[in-house]
Amino acid sequence: xxxxxxxxxxxxxxxxxxxxxxxxxxxxxxxxxxxxxxxxxxxxxxxxxxxxxxxxxxxxxxxxxxxxxxxxxxxxxxxxxxxxxxxxxxxxxxxxxxxxxxxxxxxxxxxxxxxxxxxxxxxxxxxxxxxxxxxxxxxxxxxxxxxxxxxxxxxxxxxxxxxxxxxxxxxxxxxxxxxxxxxxxxxxxxxxxxxxxxxxxxxxxxxxxxxxxxxxxxxxxxxxxxxxxxxxxxxxxxxxxxxxxxxxxxxxxxxxxxxxxxxxxxxxxxxxxxxxxxxxxxxxxxxxxxxxxxxxxxxxxxxxxxxxxxxxxxxxxxxxxxxxxxxxxxxxxxxxxxxxxxxxxxxxxxxxxxxxxxxxxxxxxxxxxxxxxxxxxxxxxxxxxxxxxxxxxxxxxxxxxxxxxxxxxxxxxxxxxxxxxxxxxxxxxxxxxxxxxxxxxxxxxxxxxxxxxxxxxxxxxxxxxxxxxxxxxxxxxxxxxxxxxxxxxxxxxxxxxxxxxxxxxxxxxxxxxxxxxxxxxxxxxxxxxxxxxxxxxxxxxxxxxxxxxxxxxxxxxx
Amino acid sequence: xxxxxxxxxxxxxxxxxxxxxxxxxxxxxxxxxxxxxxxxxxxxxxxxxxxxxxxxxxxxxxxxxxxxxxxxxxxxxxxxxxxxxxxxxxxxxxxxxxxxxxxxxxxxxxxxxxxxxxxxxxxxxxxxxxxxxxxxxxxxxxxxxxxxxxxxxxxxxxxxxxxxxxxxxxxxxxxxxxxxxxxxxxxxxxxxxxxxxxxxxxxxxxxxxxxxxxxxxxxxxxxxxxxxxxxxxxxxxxxxxxxxxxxxxxxxxxxxxxxxxxxxxxxxxxxxxxxxxxxxxxxxxxxxxxxxxxxxxxxxxxxxxxxxxxxxxxxxxxxxxxxxxxxxxxxxxx
Numbered sequence: 001x002x003x004x005x006x007x008x009x010x011x012x013x014x015x016x017x018x019x020x021x022x023x024x025x026x027x028x029x030x031x032x033x034x035x036x037x038x039x040x041x042x043x044x045x046x047x048x049x050x051x052x053x054x055x056x057x058x059x060x061x062x063x064x065x066x067x068x069x070x071x072x073x074x075x076x077x078x079x080x081x082x083x084x085x086x087x088x089x090x091x092x093x094x095x096x097x098x099x100x101x102x103x104x105x106x107x108x109x110x111x112x113x114x115x116x117x118x119x120x121x122x123x124x125x126x127x128x129x130x131x132x133x134x135x136x137x138x139x140x141x142x143x144x145x146x147x148x149x150x151x152x153x154x155x156x157x158x159x160x161x162x163x164x165x166x167x168x169x170x171x172x173x174x175x176x177x178x179x180x181x182x183x184x185x186x187x188x189x190x191x192x193x194x195x196x197x198x199x200x201x202x203x204x205x206x207x208x209x210x211x212x213x214x215x216x217x218x219x220x221x222x223x224x225x226x227x228x229x230x231x232x233x234x235x236x237x238x239x240x241x242x243x244x245x246x247x248x249x250x251x252x253x254x255x256x257x258x259x260x261x262x263x264x265x266x267x268x269x270x271x272x273x274x275x276x277x278x279x280x281x282x283x284x285x286x287x288x289x290x291x292x293x294x295x296x297x298x299x300x301x302x303x304x305x306x307x308x309x310x311x312x313x314x315x316x317x318x319x320x321x322x323x324x325x326x327x328x329x330x331x332x333x334x335x336x337x338x339x340x341x342x343x344x345x346x347x348x349x350x351x352x353x354x355x356x357x358x359x360x361x362x363x364x365x366x367x368x369x370x371x372x373x374x375x376x377x378x379x380x381x382x383x384x385x386x387x388x389x390x391x392x393x394x395x396x397x398x399x400x401x402x403x404x405x406x407x408x409x410x411x412x413x414x415x416x417x418x419x420x421x422x423x424x425x426x427x428x429x430x431x432x433x434x435x436x437x438x439x440x441x442x443x444x445x446x447x448x449x450x451x452x453x454x455x456x457x458x459x460x461x462x463x464x465x466x467x468x469x470x471x472x473x474x475x476x477x478x479x480x481x482x483x484x485x486x487x488x489x490x491x492x493x494x495x496x497x498x499x500x501x502x503x504x505x506x507x508x509x510x511x512x513x514x515x516x517x518x519x520x521x522x523x524x525x526x527x528x529x530x531x532x533x534x535x536x537x538x539x540x541x542x543x544x545x546x547x548x549x550x551x552x553x554x555x556x557x558x
Numbered sequence: 559x560x561x562x563x564x565x566x567x568x569x570x571x572x573x574x575x576x577x578x579x580x581x582x583x584x585x586x587x588x589x590x591x592x593x594x595x596x597x598x599x600x601x602x603x604x605x606x607x608x609x610x611x612x613x614x615x616x617x618x619x620x621x622x623x624x625x626x627x628x629x630x631x632x633x634x635x636x637x638x639x640x641x642x643x644x645x646x647x648x649x650x651x652x653x654x655x656x657x658x659x660x661x662x663x664x665x666x667x668x669x670x671x672x673x674x675x676x677x678x679x680x681x682x683x684x685x686x687x688x689x690x691x692x693x694x695x696x697x698x699x700x701x702x703x704x705x706x707x708x709x710x711x712x713x714x715x716x717x718x719x720x721x722x723x724x725x726x727x728x729x730x731x732x733x734x735x736x737x738x739x740x741x742x743x744x745x746x747x748x749x750x751x752x753x754x755x756x757x758x759x760x761x762x763x764x765x766x767x768x769x770x771x772x773x774x775x776x777x778x779x780x781x782x783x784x785x786x787x788x789x790x791x792x793x794x795x796x797x798x799x800x801x802x803x804x805x806x807x808x809x810x811x812x813x814x815x816x817x818x819x820x821x822x823x824x825x826x827x828x829x830x831x832x833x834x835x836x837x838x839x840x841x842x843x844x845x846x847x848x849x850x851x852x853x854x855x856x857x858x859x860x861x862x863x864x865x866x867x868x869x870x871x872x873x874x875x876x877x878x879x880x881x882x883x884x885x886x887x888x889x890x891x892x
Contacts (some may be wrong), residue, residue: 063887122765130753132772149754227719228765232749234891240757247623249880250630250651269629326769336591336595398631447788488620500618502592506760507591509784509843511768 028365031358032381039384042396050253071237075219078158082215086166092305094174110529111163114478117224119518123319151227162215177203209273217386219264238262242389259392266387274379327519330512344497347416351360352477354420359427386425390485419480430472470536474529572677583613584821587625589643593618598837605833626652639818642810647727649679659812663826669849671867679809682828683844686803687728688779688796696773702800702876711750714772716762719755732804744888764850784843802866
């Protein structure tokens with residue numbers, strides 16, 4: 001690379017590390033390209049292995065038609081309800097910044113998405129199943145007949161998994177609403193509706209399309225939940241059909257075709273979302289002081305908020321309590337469990353870190369790039385891992401790398417890599433808002449003053465990003481910690497990770513021990529989220545470095 | 559903890575590379591329930607390594623289907639010397655890959671309900687598919703498949719999906735064996751009794767059956783043995799059906815490209831000795847493939863003893879599976 005003396009930063013006596021514009025563009029671009037390449041290679045090698053079947057098979061086959069329409073319908077319903085639950089909840093949580101147990105509630109909300117499905121379903125079934133107390137209540141007292149199995153159960157489970165995630169992201173958005181707007185709204189004493197129109201909606205609007213696309217894709221590709229709670233083969237998602245064609249029929253062509261159908265449907269959605277969701281960085285965000293809305297302070301308003309919150313808390317915690325009650329008798333901190341914990345962490349922490357770093361670099365690249373093709377590329381790369389079934393990706397990559405792949409250790413590296421990749425879309429959703437919240441005035445000022453590269457990151461972005469980063473890291477790690485699919489694909493060596501241990505215990509009829517392992521996994525995730533949250537909180541830093549002067553006011557994220 | 563975890567990983571990496579080349583290693587592809595700490599795997603490894611001056615390395619894949627898939631993906635370059643954990647539903651497809659070698663094991667000690675003559679696959683255990691029921695919820699279970707199908711719709715059962723699970727495929731074959739061309743019709747009648755169809759046995763058994771969601775689940779006739787011997791409860795029993803029960807045999811085979819064929823052959827022979835077989839009944843919760851005599855745990859006497867094993871030739875299964883699956887799908891989604 002040639003040194004460019006004409007660069008306008010070259011004149012500075014001490015140039016900031018990583019301050020060349022290329023540092024913001026290239027790493028992210030390379031990662032994005034690598035992701036797209038990896039996904040294409042995975043899918044492509046499957047297609048090469050066995051040629052694609054006739055496309056017309058898709059609409060001639062009644063079963064495939066049913067599968068596609070059902071997958072769309074349940075994903076649409078689940079997304080709509082998840083968001084309908086999440087929006088008022090996020091508003092209430094933003095309105096009520098202090099109440100006992102708020103932080104615990106936030107931790108629990110972060111948990112549901114990362115729970116391994118077998119553990120979560122066990123909890124849901126104990127509450128909403130045929131023997132569950134909820135069912136008794138509804139059937140005996142309200143005279144209704146509630147049946148968990150079918151579309152009911154699928155939507156319920158998807159709302160349980162996704163509504164808390166959506167609430168969490170929306171809350172983060174509302175809380176990062178520009179302070180001047182909030183201040184003025186508070187001074188004017190706006191009522192709830194006007195406050196929503198003036199402050200909350202503008203804050204929520206830019207993240208909503210991406211969030212809806214994220215939730216939709218999650219529900220669209222959901223597999224074990226749909227099968228277990230769906231009742232029968234009438235409730236089948238495309239993922240099941242892919243699984244069947246790869247594992248049992250060895251029909252790589254059909255698997256690739258179905259994966260492409262999934263890719264096209266979800267991709268279209270993300271494309272639409274990206275077209276409507278790119279306004280987030282236009283909002284000014286100069287915090288002067290924090291003012292809260294008056295809307296949540298009257299007694300009646302607080303009672304109403306409390307009632308809705310209580311219902312949600314019950315919805316969220318009852319299954320978790322069921323998991324606790326079921327797992328407690330079998331929870332035994334055996335060496336096997338602790339070993340599995342270490343092994344899981346050794347995979348999950350690097351995977352989480354990788355996803356966060358990759359997300360930051362991609363966001364930096366998207367923020368710098370002026371060419372639409374680059375922006376589009378980063379958008380695609382960011383959501384691609386969600387849409388390509390892990391089984392397709394894994395099998396494709398296996399085909400690509402054979403015969404060099406195969407030893408268990410390479411397998412573990414692969415697992416870490418794919419896990420990190422799978423977590424990337426979530427991490428990106430968590431970080432894209434805060435990363436874009438730097439207003440253009442500050443940015444230009446920073447440019448003029450030469451606050452660039454590392455310094456710009458350290459003094460402008462880091463204070464805003466610390467909390468979202470901690471949360472993103474927690475999600476990235478948590479998702480990998482509970483993962484069973486990817487690790488099962490590559491074949492673990494004799495020593496299991498926690499989810500593998502759980503399945504081993506089940507395979508050997510150790511139901512109680514498995515329930516204990518499930519509970520341990522939940523506790524570990526909870527611990528992890530609390531820990532990362534502590535690391536990201538200003539209190540923690542203040543405790544460590546009391547003398548650090550605060551350059552910029554902190555944006556308030558929960 | 560993190561630093562320890564990393565050190566552990568590094569040590570593991572180092573020990574793997576260091577130990578290679580000293581003693582021959584026999585790499586076995588198998589599934590989790592065999593290699594688990596409580597499965598027969600560790601005990602078998604210990605017993606075999608005492609006699610062979612070698613090491614056993616288990617590569618644990620998700621299920622029998624995955625062993626086959628991995629083998630196909632790797633082809634000639636596979637690291638496996640031996641595959642263990644295929645069953646009568648997957649073995650024919652595996653044979654057709656041409657990646658397996660013939661064995662020289664003497665099969666005369668076998669004690670299976672069917673006659674077994676196969677030049678490639680050596681069975682190591684077997685069992686019947688059966689509906690396991692909760693005696694507290696269902697004191698009088700149906701006594702035949704026909705009675706189950708004719709039962710009122712408030713009797714609920716949990717089954718597994720034949721597209722994704724071995725027992726699920728077992729029930730499909732079971733129905734087909736009993737009802738032949740009428741199977742689709744019978745599935746439609748059974749439909750009302752099916753609470754749900756799960757992806758795998760684990761999902762159904764753990765999340766639903768053990769939570770009391772349904773009184774009956776498709777499982778193995780040997781499942782109650784574990785509950786009786788280890789959990790010390792007689793609450794869960796298998797319902798004996800008059801039509802007979804579908805048989806599953808689990809098998810192992812040598813890999814053609816293996817450099818350790820002699821060692822592998824030694825292992826196959828060892829597989830039919832008491833040193834291997836005694837770990838099967840309570841650790842794999844299946845019937846041993848040879849007669850263990852008095853070593854067979856007493857609880858096995860309390861299990862159901864189906865008179866007629868229902869069984870399709872593996873080739874018939876491979877040839878018809880797709881068609882029968884579609885028939886089932888069609889019947890169930892109508």
